[in-house]
Amino acid sequence: MENFFNLVPLVVLIPLAGMLINLFAGKHLGERGVGIVGAGASALTFFVAVLLWIAQVNTGYKAAVVDMPLLADWITIPSANVTIPWAFRVDTLSVTMMLVVTGVGTLIHIYAIGYMHGDERFPRFFVYMNMFLLFMLILVTGNNFLMMFVGWEGVGLCSYLLIGFWFDKPKGVGWRNSDAARKAFIVNRVGDFGLVLGVLITFWTFGTLDFYHPGEEPIAHHAEAAEEPRLFVPPIPQEEKAHQPEGPLGVFNQAEVWLEEGGHKVDFGMVSLSFETTLTLITLLFLLGATGKSAQIPLFVWLPDAMAGPTPVSALIHAATMVTAGVYMMVRANVFYHAAELTSFVVAVIGATTALVAGFIAVGQWDIKRVLAYSTVSQLGFMVAAVGVGAYAAAMFHLVTHACFKALLFLGSGSVIHGMEHGHHHVTHGHPSHLDDDFDPQDMRFMGGLKERMPVTYWTYLFGTLALAGIIPFAGFWSKDEILLDSLKAGVNKGLLGGYIAFVLLLTAAAFTAFYMWRQVSLIFLGKPRHAAAAHAEESARVMTVPLIILAALSLLIGFINVPGGFPILDWILGKHQFTSFLEHSVTYAHAGTFNFLLATFAVLLALGAIYLARSVYSEPVLATLRRDPLEVDPRTQRGFALANAKLYWDEFYFTYIVYPYRNAAYWLAQEVDWRFWHDYVHNRLIRDPFNAATAVLTWRVDKGLIDRAFDGLGWLTRRVGQRLRTIQTGYVHMYALSVLFGALLVMFLILVPLIRDWLGL
Amino acid sequence: MFSVPDLSDLNAGAALPAIFLGAYACLLMIVDLFIPRTRKQITVALTLVGLGAALALSLLALGDVVEFGDGAVAFGGMYVADRFSDAVNVTVLITAILGVLVAYNYLERIRRQRSEYYYLLLFTTLGVMVMGAAGDLVIVFVALELLSIPLYILSGFRWPQEASEESALKYFILGAFSSGFLVYGIALVYGATGTTDFRALWQSIGQIVADDASSKYLLLVGTGLVLVGLGFKVAAVPFHMWTPDVYQGAPTSVVAYMSVAAKIGGFAALARVLGAGMGNLTLGGEAAAAWQSTVWIIAALTMILGNVVAIVQSDLKRLLAYSSIAHAGYLLIGVAAVGTPAVTDEAVRAVVMYLVAYAFTNVGAFAVIIAVEKDDASNTGLDSMRGLAARQPLLAASMAVFMLSLTGIPLTAGFVGKWFVFKSAVAADLIPVAVIGVLTSLVSAYYYLRIVWYMYFEQGKGEAYVPAPLAWAISIATVGTLALGIFPYLLSDLANGITLAFGR
C-alpha cells in the first residue's frame, strides 16, 4: 500500500499532460476531444487522490514525503547547507485537499463542457482550467513553503487569466472583465507580499522551509494537547514524547521544541526577537497572505468582481478551491497559530467581521453571482474565524462542505444564466427591432418563476440553499454548528475574548445567510416570470444537470462524515468525528468539539426564522410586480439596503484612499523625484534659490535703486523660472554629468560615514 | 621577480578562451577583407563559429573537463582563471551569440550590414571576459575600456541618424568622465596601499586595518571613486541618467547586447574588486566590509527609482532601460552581500546566477522589440504590443515569458535569480534591502504585466517580422529562461563550484 504514495507526482503530472495536450492539439481535437481530455485529466487525478486516500487509511495514516522525479535537488546549495527539494507531502490534510480539489474540479470540468459549448476559445479555457488544477495541487501537496508559494502564485496567475477570459466581449463588458482581472491580480499581490515576507522570515528563523522532513512525525508538546485527549488514536506515550527525532527538524517540530524549551531567541542582525514574537510576526504576515487569497477584510474586494469570469471558473476557483488556499495554509501552520495568541485573536476577529459584513452586503445585491460571491466571502470568514478560535478541524470541515454546496450553487446559477440567455435568445429571435438593452441575464429582477421552467436546477439549488443556511440535516448544518460551538467554547472554556466576538458575529452572519439565500431563491424561482426571457427559459443540458444532481447529493450527505459526539443515534451509526480523527494525524491541534443540543436548536431556529422572514418579505404578490426591492421601499430598512447595495462603499474607500493616492504617488515619484527632485528641487530649491536669494539680498543692499530693482529682479526671476521649468526636462548631458559628480560625492560621503562618526565621537 | 620571465612562464594557457577569442577576432578582420560585400553572412557565420568555439572552451574549463594552464593565476597575477571567470565567460559568450543572431537581419533592414559590427562585438566580448578574470586594478581599467569603447562606436553605428549619434556621444562623454573618476580612485587606492594587485591589495589592506592606519581615508575615498566608475557602467543610481537616452537612441540590436554585456562586465569587476581585493576592508571591528553600507544604499535607491520611473514610460526601449536600472539594483544587493565574509561565496554565486537569468531574459525581450520595430526605428512604443498575441502567438508567448521572468514569477529564470540574491542578502543581515527588493519587484509587476496585457487582451495591429536568426535567438532565450526557471538546480549545481580564487 505504501507504494501508492509514489503515485503522488501524478497528481501534478496528469493535469500538466492534459494542459499540454490541449495547448498543442486543442485546435484539432474539437470540443468533444478537448472536453474529454480536460475533464478526463481531472477525473484521473481524482482517481489518484482516492488511491492515496486508501493508502492513507491502510497504512495507519502515516505521512509520506515523496520527491518529484528529476527535481529532487530543486534548489540545493551545499555550501550554505540549504536543500529545498520538490517534495510532495501525503498526509491526511493534503489528501483531503486533493480529494476536494479534484472531486469538485472534475464535476465542474464536466459541467464546463456544456457551459462553454460554442465558445470560440473553448480549448484555451480547458488549458487554463487544467493549469489551475496543476498549480492548486502543487499548492496543497508541497512539503515546503516554497512549493506552496509556487502554487500560490500559479493559481493567482490562472485566476487572473480566467477572470479576464472574456476580455474581448463587446463594449463595456470586455473592459469590465479585464479590469476585474487586474484588480484581482493587484489586490492579491498585496497579500502575496505578506506571504513572501513570512516565508523569508520563516527561513531565516528555522534555516529550512520543509514542513516536516521525511520520516518525521508531528510532535505536540503543549500542555493543552495532553489536556484534550485525542479521540481515537492514543496520544503519543509520555516516554516517546520526550524522544525527539534525530537530525534537523522541520519547521513545525522545531517550533514545538523551541516552545517547549522556552526562551529561544531569533537573531535578525539588528534586532533579536523572542521566538514567540517571531511566530506572531510570521503568522501575521501569513494572515496578510490569507486575507488576499481567501478574500478577507480588508482585501476581499477583488472576489465579487472576479465573478466576471465564466461561471465554472467562479465555481471552481472563486468558491470551492483557490480561495480556500488561505484557510489551508493557516491550518497547515496550525502549530504556529496555536502558539501565537495575538494572531489568533486578530484572525478570529477578521474572519467573523468578514462573515458578517459580506453577509450584510449580500442582502443588497441584484446580480445572481454577486450574491453568491459575497456569500463565499462570508463563508470563508466562517472558516478563518474557526482558525482564529483554534478549531482547525472545524475550519477544514466547513471548507469541505462549503466546497460542495457553493460549487453547486454557482453551477446552479450558471444553469439559470444559461437558461435566461436561451430564453432571451428565443424572445428576440427574428425580432431585431425588439430593443431590450437593459436586459441582463444575471440580474434577478428579470427572473422569477423559473421553478416550472427549470425544475432540476430549482431542486438542486434548493438543496444548496438549505445546506448553506445550515438547516439540519444538510452539510452546512454540521460544519457551521461545529464552528459556532467551538468559538463559544473558546470563549467560555479558555476565556478567549476572540471566541465571544466570533460567536456573536458569526451567529448574526448565519441569520443573514439564511435570509439572503431565501431572498435569492424567491427572486429566481418563485412567483411568476417578470420578463419574457424568464418565461421562455429552458432547462440546461444533461451534461450540466448531472453534476448538479451529484453535488446536491453531496450537499446533503457530506456532513455525515463528521457527526459530533453526543448527537443522538447518528453518532452511534456513523461514528463520532470521523473526519476530525482523520485530520488529527496531520493537524496537530485539531480537536473535536462536542454537540450542544441547545445551541444546535437555536441556530437552526434562527436560520428558519430568517427564512420565514424572507418568505414574508418576498411574498408572492410582491414578487409578481417586483421592480424595486421591498427592503428598499420600506423606510425602516431603506438606508440599510442602500448601504448593502453600495457594498458599504468599500471600493470607493479603496479608490479614494489607496488606489488614487498610490497612482498619484507613483507619478509623483517619477516626475517629482526623478525629474523635479534632481533637476528642480535639489538644483533649484536647495541650491539655486538660496544662491539667488543671497545674490538678491546683496544687490538689494549694495544697489541704490532699492525697490525698483528688487521688483525688476523678481519679475526677471519668475520669467526665468518659468523658462527653466519648461526647458528643464530635457536630456542635457551637463545634467547627467552633474548627477555623476553628485553621486561621487554621495558615495564618498556614505563610505566615509563610519570615519565621520568616529570623528564626531558618536 | 628579478628576471624577465619567459612567456611560457606566464601560464598563458589558463587564459585560453580569452586569448583564443582575441586572436580569432584579429584573424577574422583579415579574412573578412576577402569576403565580398554582398556575402557578409559568411562573416556572421564565422563570428558565430568563433564565439561557439570560445564558449566550448569555457564550458570545458567550467565543467572541469580540461584544465587549461596550471592553476588559476596567469600573467603574473593579472589574469585569474577561476570558476568565477569561467562562469562569466560562458554567460557573456551566450549573450554574444544571441547578440549576433539578433543583429544580422536588423542590420540588413537598417542598411548597415557592415562586418565591423561583428568584430567590435567580439572585442567588447573579450573585454568582458578579461574583466571577469581581472586580478589587478590595471586590468579592471583596461578591460573596462576595451568593453566600453566598442560599445560607444556601436551605439553610433546608425549614423547619420541623429538619435544614434546623439546617444553615442552622450554615452561617450559620460563614460569618459566616469572613467576619469575610476582612474583617480585607482590612484588613491594605489597611494594608500602601494599596489594594484588584488592579492597584495588584500594583504596591504589587512595591515592597514590591523594598524588602523590613517591611510584608510585615502583608501576609502579611493574605493568610493572606483565604485563611481563601476557604478556608472552598471547604471546604478545616481549614475544612471545616461541609460534611458542611450538605450532609446542606439540601434536596438546593440542595446540587446549592451544592456546585458556591460552589466556582466561591470558586476564581474565589482565582485572581483570588492570581493577579492577589498573584502577585508573592515573598520571599527565590524564583520562586514566598510563599503557594504554604501553599496546597499545605492542598491536601494537604484531599485526604487528604476522601478518607479519605469511605470510611466511609454516607449518600450526606454521602459526596458529603466527596468535594467532596476535590475542593476537587485544585482547590487548581491554585491553588497559579498561584503559579509561568511556569505561572500554565496553572494558571488547569486550574482552570477542572476546574471545568467538576466542574460537570457533581457536579450530575448529586446529581440522581440527588434521584431516589431520598423526600419525607421519607429514603432517601439508600448502600443506596438497591442494585439500581438493574435498575429504572432509564439512571439507574444515568448515576450510574456520574458516579462514574467523580469517580474520574478516562479518557474522562470528571473525568480531563481531573485530568490538567490534575496537569500544571500538575508544571510548577510541585509534584511531591509531584501524587503525593499521584494517590494519593488511587486511594483515592477505593474509595468511588465501591462505589456503582457497589451499583447493578449487588447486589440491592435501587432505586426512583427521574425526572420530565422531572430527566431532562433528568441527561441534560445525562451528555452533558457524557462529551463533555468523550472530546473534551477541545473544552474545552482554549476554555481556551487563558483568561487573567487583570491580573497580570503
Next chain:
Amino acid sequence: MGSSGVSIELYVLLSAVLFIMGTIGVLLRRNAILVFMSVELMLNAANLALVAFARQWAGGDGHLMVFFVMTVAAAEVAVGLALIVAIFRTKKSIDIDNLHLFKE
C-alpha cells in the same frame, strides 16, 4: 635617487586641484571638444597622482598604470573626435547642449 625636497603630499594635492578643474570643465563647457580636453585634464591629474604615489612607494606599478592610462586616453580621443566629426556633419554644431532629442 636624491632627495626631491618636495613632499609627495603637495604633488597629490596639485593633482586633486587639476582633477577638479577638469571636472568643472566637463560640467561647464558646451563645446564638445573642450569637454574632451577637460576629460584629458582629469586623466592627466590622475596620472600625476599615480606617479607621485609611485615615487612614494618606490614601485613600478604606478608608472605602468600611467602608461596604460595614456594609451587608453589616446584610443578614447580617436573615437571621441570621430564621433564629434560625425555629429558635426549632421547637426553642424558641436554644442553638447543641443543634444536633447530624448525627452521624457
Next chain:
Amino acid sequence: MELTLFLIVGAIAIVSAAMMLISENAVYSALFLILNFACIAFLFLMLHAPFLAMVQITVYAGAIMVLFLFVIMLLGAERVVPGFQPRFRWFTPIVVVLALVFLVIASIAVINGEVDTTEPRKSQPYVRVVHVLDGAGTLDFYLGDQRVAQGLAFGQASEYLQWRDGEYQLTAVEAGQDPQGATPLLDQMIALEKGKSYSLTAVGRLGEAAPQLVTAAHTLDYSDQKDGLRAVVVNALPDRLRVDLRDMDTNETLVGALRYGETREFQLSKGVRSLALYPTGSQRTPIAELPEQELEANTLVLWVFAEQRQPDNSFRDVIVNLRADATTTFGSPTHIGRLLLSNYVLPFQLVGLLLLVAMIGAIVLTHEALGPRPRLVRRLANPPAVVSQTAPTEPSK
C-alpha cells in the same frame, strides 16, 4: 630650491588649466592644455619618472593634442560654440560648490594619507633561503609560522619573497613534516629590516657541526657602475677554517681568509671569469673550482662554498653558484620595458587591441563610404510606418 621650482611649475599648471577652461577660442584652450601637459611632464621628471615625462611630451602634448587642434581646425569649430555660458545661471555656482566639496574631501584624505614624505618609503625586506646543509635531504623552511620554501634540495635557493620587517624564528624541518611536531633541524632567531634583502643560508653538517644559519644582508638595488656587479660569498665548509677565492686567470684574490660561517659582499666588474677556492695560505690545489662563466652587469651572484655528500658518503667541496638580477632603477625605460614584457604583458596586449578598436571606430564613424549604402535586393520586412501610431492611452509624461 626644489620646492621653489615645484611651486612655480605647479602654479603654471594651474593657471594654464584655468586658462584652458575659460578661453572662448578652442584653439587657445588646446594650446593652454599643451602647456599644462608640459608642466606635468616636468613634474614627472622631478618625481624620477624620466620615461613617462618623455612619453607625456611626445604622445600627449605632441600626438594627441595635435589631433585635437587638427579637428578643431577641420571643423572650424574654434568659435562656433558659446564657450562658457551654461544654459542655467544656477548651474555654475552649483558645479563650483560641489567641486570644492569634492576637493576638500580629497584633500583631507590626502593629508591623512601618510604621504607627507619627501623620500621613497623603504620597501619591506626581501628574503630567500638557501639550503647547503650537508647530510640533510630536502627541507621545508618556515619563517615564523609561515612557510617560505617547500621541498628545497641541497644547493637550491628559494625565490625572493617580500616579508614584513621584524623578528622571526626561522625553522627548517625535513620536507613534509609538521613544523610544530617534528624536531627542527635548524631553529634560529633573525631580524629583518626594511629596505634590505636577505639570503638566509642554512649551513653545517648533520650530526657533527651544528647546523646554523648564515644571514647575508645585501642590497638588490641597481649598481651605480654600469659594468659592475655584486657578489656575496658564504663559507659553509665546517672543515675549512679559512678559505680564499681567487680568479684563476688573473690570480687576483677576490676574497681572503673567509672563516666558516662568515659572509662577505664585494663588487666585481663584469666579464668572463673562472674562479677557484683555496685554503688560505695555500696556492697549489684548489678545493673547488667554478668553471668559466660570464658575469653580467647589474646582477647579484651568491657563491656558497659547501661540501656535498656523495653517494659513497664521502664529501666533495663545491661552489654553489646562484644569481639574481638587481632591481633596476625605478622609472627608467629599462625598468618599464621589463615590466611591460613580463607581468604587464596582458594589459599591454589589451591596449594594443584597444588602439585597433579605436582605429576601426574612427573609420566606421566617419568614412563616407561606410554610411548608409544602397539597399540590396532583399525583402523589406517592416516598412517604415507612414501613418503615425495612434496616441498612446498611457500618459507618457
